[in-house]
Amino acid sequence: MVKRAAGVPASEIPEAEQLELVGLVWDAAEEEVLTIGPVEPTGWRPADEVVRFTVCPGCGELVAEPYLRVVKGQQLCVGCSAYES
Numbered sequence: 077m078v079k080r081a082a083g084v085p086a087s088e089i090p091e092a093e094q095l096e097l098v099g100l101v102w103d104a105a106e107e108e109v110l111t112i113g114p115v116e117p118t119g120w121r122p123a124d125e126v127v128r129f130t131v132c133p134g135c136g137e138l139v140a141e142p143y144l145r146v147v148k149g150q151q152l153c154v155g156c157s158a159y160e161s
């Protein structure tokens with residue numbers, strides 16, 4: 077977790093180190109990682125807005141639709157559009 081907090085991508089952390097963290101949770105006693113009690117109302121309600129995503133045809137990245145920019149009839153991400161954000 078220290079490496080991730082320092083900005084090291086997960087793909088660059090050796091698998092043995094990743095599995096140490098997995099083992100902490102995997103091997104923990106139930107009472108250390110779970111809270112079990114009566115079921116209570118949570119007050120949850122659906123989100124007011126759901127943002128759809130689409131794939132930018134320029135770079136192939138997922139883009140939230142409000143951030144698409146139209147360039148010559150194509151809907152591109154801000155980076156591919158060359159618009160200033």
Ligand SMILES: [Zn+2]
Binds near residue numbers: 157
């Ligand atoms: Zn793009």
